[in-house]
Amino acid sequence: MALREEKKLQTRHALIEAALTLMHEGAGFSGLSLREVARQAGLVPTGFYRHFPDMEALGLNIAAESCQTLRRMMRKVRLSAQGGAAILESVQALVVFIREQPLYFEFLARERAGGPPAVRQAIHAEIRLFVAELAADLRNWPAFHRFPVEDLAMLADLVVNTVIHLALDLLAMPNEEAEEVLIQRTTKQLRLIMLGALEWRPEKSGA
Structure with a gap:
């Protein structure tokens, strides 16, 4: 360069x-x-x-850069592991990302709800991409191969929102001992979501 x-x-x-x-x-x-x-x-x-060109462009750049980096990292984890291993490794990878880039995640956490409209929309668009990518990857897992697209999207949305709550809690929790408890809790929550999904019967989704 x-x-x-x-x-x-x-x-x-x-x-x-x-x-x-x-x-x-x-x-x-x-x-x-x-x-x-x-x-x-x-x-x-x-x-x-x-x-x-202006402050809005700066905000949009921060949103895109932070979300894209996180999506690449999480997808790499999902491609290298499946099932329980993928859940644990994904949570651990997220924790590392937040601890290494706390200001980026603090920006996302604050501005997704209270930032300028264009920045809010950009963050929500990035989150939707996160959900879509996760749903596409889940479809390649044997357990979810026959799931309808809309059900995979619903499952992915549950996972992503659980991960977002983990991130928000981590930002407010500098204590490492409490952090470990939080990681264990989130890992269990994600496993519960996945186990529940395995019992889900798509044909009964309208019931």
């Missing part, structure tokens, strides 16, 4: 980190100004525009 391109990526990342840091210190994304984000990153305001 050329030195100029590398420096451009570093500056772009500095702007993202600046916004995430300011949010962590108490501001919502809607409350951030372009000037303070640029100042936090060590730039003048005009330097911001070389990387993003």
